[in-house]
Amino acid sequence: VVILLLNSVMFIYLSKKIAIPNNVALKSISWNKDKGYIACGGDDGLLKVLRLESQTDGEVRGLAAPSSLSMNQTLEGHSGAVQVVMWNEKNLKLTTSDLNGLIIVWMLHKGSWFEEMINNRHKSVVRSMCWNKPGDKIAIVYEDGAVIVGSVDGNRIWGRELKHTLTHVEWSPDSKHILFALGNGEIHIYDNGGNFMSKVQTDFFQPATTPGRVASLTWYNGDGGYPAEQPHCLAICYETGNCQIMRHELDDEPVLIDTNMQIVMAAWNHNGSCLAVAGKQSSSDKKNNVLQFFSHTGEHLRSLRVPGNSIECCSWEGGGLRIALAVDSFIYFANIRPNYKWGYCSNTVVYEYSDSSNATQVVFWDVKHNERQRKRVSRLLAVTAQGEYCCLVSKQADDTPTDVSRREEFTLGLYNSIGTPLETKFIYFEPQFVCMTSTLVVAANRDVLYTWQFTDPIKLMSHDLNIQSKDKNVTQRLMHIDASPESDDSALTFDSWSKADKESHDPICAVAASDKLLLVARCSGVIHRYSLPGLRFKSKMQVDSRPYSLYINCDSTRVCVIDMSGALSMWSLVSHLTLISAFSQILSTQSKGSIDFLKRSFVGSITLVQSLKIFIHEAENDFDLVFLVHTRLLQTR
Numbered sequence: 001v002v003i004l005l006l007n008s009v010m011f012i013y014l015s016k017k018i019a020i021p022n023n024v025a026l027k028s029i030s031w032n033k034d035k036g037y038i039a040c041g042g043d044d045g046l047l048k049v050l051r052l053e054s055q056t057d058g059e060v061r062g063l064a065a066p067s068s069l070s071m072n073q074t075l076e077g078h079s080g081a082v083q084v085v086m087w088n089e090k091n092l093k094l095t096t097s098d099l100n101g102l103i104i105v106w107m108l109h110k111g112s113w114f115e116e117m118i119n120n121r122h123k124s125v126v127r128s129m130c131w132n133k134p135g136d137k138i139a140i141v142y143e144d145g146a147v148i149v150g151s152v153d154g155n156r157i158w159g160r161e162l163k164h165t166l167t168h169v170e171w172s173p174d175s176k177h178i179l180f181a182l183g184n185g186e187i188h189i190y191d192n193g194g195n196f197m198s199k200v201q202t203d204f205f206q207p208a209t210t211p212g213r214v215a216s217l218t219w220y221n222g223d224g225g226y227p228a229e230q231p232h233c234l235a236i237c238y239e240t241g242n243c244q245i246m247r248h249e250l251d252d253e254p255v256l257i258d259t260n261m262q263i264v265m266a267a268w269n270h271n272g273s274c275l276a277v278a279g280k281q282s283s284s285d286k287k288n289n290v291l292q293f294f295s296h297t298g299e300h301l302r303s304l305r306v307p308g309n310s311i312e313c314c315s316w317e318g319g320g321l322r323i324a325l326a327v328d329s330f331i332y333f334a335n336i337r338p339n340y341k342w343g344y345c346s347n348t349v350v351y352e353y354s355d356s357s358n359a360t361q362v363v364f365w366d367v368k369h370n371e372r373q374r375k376r377v378s379r380l381l382a383v384t385a386q387g388e389y390c391c392l393v394s395k396q397a398d399d400t401p402t403d404v405s406r407r408e409e410f411t412l413g414l415y416n417s418i419g420t421p422l423e424t425k426f427i428y429f430e431p432q433f434v435c436m437t438s439t440l441v442v443a444a445n446r447d448v449l450y451t452w453q454f455t456d457p458i459k460l461m462s463h464d465l466n467i468q469s470k471d472k473n474v475t476q477r478l479m480h481i482d483a484s485p486e487s488d489d490s491a492l493t494f495d496s497w498s499k500a501d502k503e504s505h506d507p508i509c510a511v512a513a514s515d516k517l518l519l520v521a522r523c524s525g526v527i528h529r530y531s532l533p534g535l536r537f538k539s540k541m542q543v544d545s546r547p548y549s550l551y552i553n554c555d556s557t558r559v560c561v562i563d564m565s566g567a568l569s570m571w572s573l574v575s576h577l578t579l580i581s582a583f584s585q586i587l588s589t590q591s592k593g594s595i596d597f598l599k600r601s602f603v604g605s606i607t608l609v610q611s612l613k614i615f616i617h618e619a620e621n622d623f624d625l626v627f628l629v630h631t632r633l634l635q636t637r
Helices: 457-461 594-602
Strands: 010-019 026-031 037-042 047-054 067-074 082-088 093-098 102-109 112-120 126-131 137-142 146-151 156-161 166-171 177-182 187-191 196-199 214-219 234-238 242-246 255-258 262-268 274-283 286-295 300-306 311-316 322-327 330-338 342-345 348-354 360-366 371-376 380-386 389-395 410-415 421-427 433-436 440-444 448-453 476-480 508-513 517-522 526-531 536-542 547-552 558-563 568-573 583-588 607-612 631-635
Touching: 010 286, 010 300, 026 082, 026 322, 026 330, 037 082, 037 093, 037 322, 082 126, 093 126, 137 166, 166 214, 177 214, 214 274, 234 262, 242 274, 262 311, 274 311, 286 311, 286 322, 300 330, 342 389, 348 380, 360 380, 380 433, 389 433, 410 440, 433 508, 440 508, 517 547
Parallel strands: 026 311, 126 166, 214 262, 342 380, 508 547
Antiparallel strands: 010 330, 026 037, 037 047, 047 067, 082 093, 093 102, 102 112, 126 137, 137 146, 146 156, 166 177, 177 187, 187 196, 214 234, 234 242, 242 255, 262 274, 274 286, 286 300, 311 322, 322 330, 342 348, 348 360, 360 371, 380 389, 389 410, 410 421, 433 440, 440 448, 448 476, 508 517, 517 526, 526 536, 547 558, 558 568, 568 583, 607 631
C-alpha cells in the first residue's frame, strides 16, 4: 500500500499528563501499537504498564474526549533503573532490561502481567533490544560488544562478541539483516546468521567524518503501508543533532537533516510518513525540551516545546494520532491532528475516505438534505472548496501520456456540490499547497505559484459574467516565487513549465487567498501580497518566525498566522499600506488572557474564508489550555 500525501502538515498539542508516584524519574517508554498498552521504566526498578481508554458517553468524542486509566499495574522484578522496554506486538509480550543487565520477558494472563522468562549475563548492561517484524526473533546488544539473538520461546539462536562498544540494534524489515550502532558512531551490517557484511556510509555531513555517537537507530518495517514508492524509512540520528534518512542500508544519497538540538531519541509513526525526533535545544541560559517532526523526505513539519527538565524517550500510538513522552517523572501525551482532505461548499461537506478495498472515495454530503454522492478518485492529493465549488487534486497514472515530455502530470478538477465535473486543468509539478476562492484555484510547490481563473458556470448561465477570452494565457498563470516582484514579469504568462525546475533560495511555506488578495509566505518569514484576480504584486511583509499556515477573513482586513511552533498571531491587514507597515500585530495567543480577546475578535460580522475554529480545553496546568486550529468555514452570528 502506498500512501499519497500532500504537504504532510499537522497540528500538535499537549493534551494530558500522568505523574509517576514518588517522583521517580522515567528512562524509557513504549506504546503497544496493537493493544494500546503503555510500558514505562525508570529509576529504582520502576516498571509500570498503563492503558488509556477514552470516554464515549460524553458530548466530546474521539481523540479529544477525556481519557482515564483502565490499567495501572506496577511490575515487580527489577532492582536497577529500567532503561529498555520493548513490545513484541505479534505475540503480546513485553521485554524489559535494567541497569544491572537483568532481562525479563512478561506475558499477559487473565488481565495482568506476569514474569515468563528471566536472563542475566552478570557482565554488562543491555543497551538495546529489538524484535524482528514477524516477532519470532529478538536481537540483544550489550555495552561490552556481546550480541545475542534468541527466539520468542527463549532459546538462544546465536551469539557473538563483536569487540566493540555497542549502543543500538535494529532489524531490517525483511529480517535478513541486522544493524549495529557502535560507540564511535559507525553502523555495521550483519546478516541474520551473525556474519559481517559491510558498513553503512555515514560520512555525508561536513566535515566528512563520523558525525558522533548514535542517539537513535530506527527502521520502519512497513506494517502500515509506505508513504512513497521508494520511501526513506531508515533513520540514523546522532547526539550532535544530525540525522540521515535512507531508503535502505546501502543508500548513497540519503536525506540529511540538521535539527539544531541534542537528540535523545527518534521514532517513526504508524505508516512511516513522519519521524518524531526528541531532544534538547539550547536557548540563552537554559536547555528546552523539544519534539520535532519531519516527513520521510526530511521536510520539517512542526516543532513542539515540552515542559520539564529532561526528555528521555518518545513512543507513537498505533494510529499515529498520539505520542507519549517520558519527561522527568511524568508521561506527557501530545495529540496529532493530520491535515485531512476535506472542504465545504454550498451546504456540502466534501471529504475523502478509503473503502473496504482501500480505494479512495470522495463523498459529497449535502448536510441540509442529508444526501450523499460518492465519487471514486485515484491518487487523490488534496481537496479544497469555496463558495459553490470544490477542487480535487490528483496525480495521473505513471503511464498516462502528457503534453510535456518526462514530467509528472497532476490534475485539478473543478466540481459542483453534487460531484459533477465542470472543468479540468493539468499542471506539471507536484502541488504542496492548494487553496481557492469563488473564481480562482491556487496551487504551489516550494518554488512556483500557479493560478487558474475558472469560469463560473452559474454566472455564465445568468449572463452576469463579462466573458473573457478563451486564450489559455488569460486564465492560467505560472510564476516563480524568486521572480522580481517589481518587474513586469511578476505575473508571467503560462508558457513554460521549466520554471518549476529552479529551486528557490527562500521556499514557499504557506498560501492563502480571498477574492481580493493572495498571500504567499516564505520560510524566512517574508509574506508576498498580490491583488486578485490579476495576480499583481503589491507589497512584502515580514513576520517574526516561519509561517506554517495563513487564514484570511471574509473582507480581507485581517489575517491569522500560525508559525511552526504552533503559536498563533492575528494581524491587521490594511490595503493602502506597503511593506512591513501593511501588517500590525495585535495578538499573540500564548496565555489564558487571550481567550476573551479571541472571542470578541470573531463575534460579529466576521466570517472567515478559511478560518479558525477554536476549542478551549480547561485543565489544571497551563499547557492543558489548548487551541485546536482547524481550517473550517465558521459563520458567527
